[in-house]
Amino acid sequence: MTAIADLGIAFGRVAFVMLFILNMGGLLTWVERKQSAIMQDRIGANRASIFGFRLLGLFHPLADAIKMLTKEDFMPARADRFLFQLAPFVSVFFGLVAFAAIPFGDTLRLAGREIPLQAVTLDVGVLYVFAMLSLSIYGVMMAGWASGSNFAILGGQRAAALMISAEIAIGASIMGVIMWYGSLSLQTIVRGQGDLLLGWIPAWGILVQPLGFLLFVTAGIAATRRIPFDTPESESEIIGYFVEYSGMKFGMFAMADFLETVVIAGLTTTLFLGGWQVPWLYAEGFRFPWGAELALPHLLVVLLQVGAFTVKVSLMIFVMMLVRWTLPRFRYDQAMRLGWLGLFPLSVLNIVLTGAVLLLVGGPA
Amino acid sequence: MKLAQRLYLPEVVSGLVLTAGHFFRNMGAHVARALGRRDARGAVTIQYPEERRPYSPRLRSLHRLVRREDGSPRCVACMMCETVCPARCIYIVAAEHPNPDIEKVPARFDIDLGKCVFCGFCVEACPEDAIRMDTGILEFSSYSRGGMIYTKEMLLALEPATGDGRPTSPVPIPPDRRMPAP
Numbered sequence: 001m002t003a004i005a006d007l008g009i010a011f012g013r014v015a016f017v018m019l020f021i022l023n024m025g026g027l028l029t030w031v032e033r034k035q036s037a038i039m040q041d042r043i044g045a046n047r048a049s050i051f052g053f054r055l056l057g058l059f060h061p062l063a064d065a066i067k068m069l070t071k072e073d074f075m076p077a078r079a080d081r082f083l084f085q086l087a088p089f090v091s092v093f094f095g096l097v098a099f100a101a102i103p104f105g106d107t108l109r110l111a112g113r114e115i116p117l118q119a120v121t122l123d124v125g126v127l128y129v130f131a132m133l134s135l136s137i138y139g140v141m142m143a144g145w146a147s148g149s150n151f152a153i154l155g156g157q158r159a160a161a162l163m164i165s166a167e168i169a170i171g172a173s174i175m176g177v178i179m180w181y182g183s184l185s186l187q188t189i190v191r192g193q194g195d196l197l198l199g200w201i202p203a204w205g206i207l208v209q210p211l212g213f214l215l216f217v218t219a220g221i222a223a224t225r226r227i228p229f230d231t232p233e234s235e236s237e238i239i240g241y242f243v244e245y246s247g248m249k250f251g252m253f254a255m256a257d258f259l260e261t262v263v264i265a266g267l268t269t270t271l272f273l274g275g276w277q278v279p280w281l282y283a284e285g286f287r288f289p290w291g292a293e294l295a296l297p298h299l300l301v302v303l304l305q306v307g308a309f310t311v312k313v314s315l316m317i318f319v320m321m322l323v324r325w326t327l328p329r330f331r332y333d334q335a336m337r338l339g340w341l342g343l344f345p346l347s348v349l350n351i352v353l354t355g356a357v358l359l360l361v362g363g364p365a
Numbered sequence: 366m367k368l369a370q371r372l373y374l375p376e377v378v379s380g381l382v383l384t385a386g387h388f389f390r391n392m393g394a395h396v397a398r399a400l401g402r403r404d405a406r407g408a409v410t411i412q413y414p415e416e417r418r419p420y421s422p423r424l425r426s427l428h429r430l431v432r433r434e435d436g437s438p439r440c441v442a443c444m445m446c447e448t449v450c451p452a453r454c455i456y457i458v459a460a461e462h463p464n465p466d467i468e469k470v471p472a473r474f475d476i477d478l479g480k481c482v483f484c485g486f487c488v489e490a491c492p493e494d495a496i497r498m499d500t501g502i503l504e505f506s507s508y509s510r511g512g513m514i515y516t517k518e519m520l521l522a523l524e525p526a527t528g529d530g531r532p533t534s535p536v537p538i539p540p541d542r543r544m545p546a547p
Contacts, residue, residue: 041387326380
């Protein structure tokens with residue numbers, strides 16, 4: 001009986017993360033259309049309807065999926081058949097699994113059990129997420145190489161070069177966070193952000209690591225390969241690694257981009273925006289810095305935490321979309337220069353500064 | 366460039382502030398509209414088939430033939446419009462009018478809208494004020510060239526547009542405007 005319950009709980013945790021990221025990813029096609037439209041004084045796609053209900057254009061992702069599933073599945077004659085088929089699946093798979101180590105809530109106590117609200121509890125969660133993010137570039141490179149097209153291989157190589165320069169900056173920029181909270185476990189890092197600075201400011205990563213936050217978000221946007229870092233895609237010059245793809249395989253590459261946006265937003269939230277932390281909310285309820293207290297039932301606290309995580313991720317996605325629809329694309333060499341001569345040295349500087357502060361002032365503990 | 370521009374980050378932030386300002390202003394207008402404020406507009410979009418931009422009364426749109434009180438065309442088949450037409454898109458066949466006071470009447474009055482350049486010379490040349498271009502109808506299309514030829518009966522049935530250019534008659538559909546068989 002307990003084995004079945006354990007299995008059910010494990011399944012439920014995975015299902016929650018999967019549904020969260022898949023729905024977010026699907027919703028992002030709608031968000032992208034609508035947010036860009038509202039930013040540009042337009043209305044945005046609103047014509048798809050079911051029985052006359054348009055619902056703010058929410059059926060457009062559905063219409064897109066139907067369109068892509070019914071399109072011709074084209075394969076170039078000179079393509080590497082196996083890798084060409086495999087590439088979009090690799091891209092989407094690693095985008096999906098990367099979210100597994102990101103905690104979406106504190107421990108849930110239910111019927112005498114302690115359920116960690118996280119698909120997998122890993123002590124090296126940070127490394128796992130970065131490993132999965134790095135592996136997702138294999139799908140892109142595979143697609144570029146297997147297409148048998150010069151433009152596709154150019155896009156694949158650009159993606160690889162961009163990913164290397166972005167990954168280094170990502171890895172170096174979160175070193176400060178890891179040093180400050182003293183753990184590679186994402187859950188521990190989030191718990192550490194529940195502390196208070198000066199007795200009333202939540203010690204979120206963005207406050208203790210402002211430079212690290214800036215560098216991480218910049219490098220993270222580069223890792224999603226979207227504007228302003230869409231040199232691998234460059235729809236106006238080379239069209240990029242998926243130039244030979246059609247139908248749902250093309251859609252999977254587009255979806256992988258959105259999934260990575262969600263992953264980067266989730267990671268930013270976890271590392272810098274306090275994850276599931278609600279300011280001054282503790283396991284037994286609110287404890288405000290001015291002395292007031294508000295006891296809350298355990299289930300409500302957990303719900304608030306999961307809700308806070310969702311809101312923060314959505315907010316981060318909004319910011320990333322805002323950047324995507326505001327800035328023009330970096331030229332290829334500019335993106336490289338920014339990665340190697342801008343983000344990376346600054347990340348190293350951030351590490352040195354954090355180390356100096358930890359040494360002179362002392363850490364959070 | 367100034368240092369602030371070379372650093373790029375301040376420029377990025379000012380750009381983001383601009384676009385975010387547009388987003389939140391428009392979003393506020395959309396919400397106000399949804400809550401019942403009809404004058405709030407969050408977008409410059411005119412949703413065309415349902416909404417139309419008001420047209421000028423001087424707009425030259427689809428022609429119509431003006432009718433007499435008995436419903437017959439006011440046109441006397443003088444051929445002035447056919448002569449002045451630079452695109453040669455008007456084709457008139459004259460016939461006797463039963464009323465001896467009126468000299469002629471068109472038996473056929475075809476306008477090939479595939480050729481028409483909408484110069485309005487026909488309207489200006491007409492001595493009888495029998496042809497006008499005030500229907501406000503702009504959406505005529507066809508799968509064939511023949512379908513662009515509008516006949517006397519179709520042109521006679523049209524009514525003038527309202528003051529702000531809204532058409533009052535439906536778009537006439539020629540009998541041979543059909544999808545050609547594949």
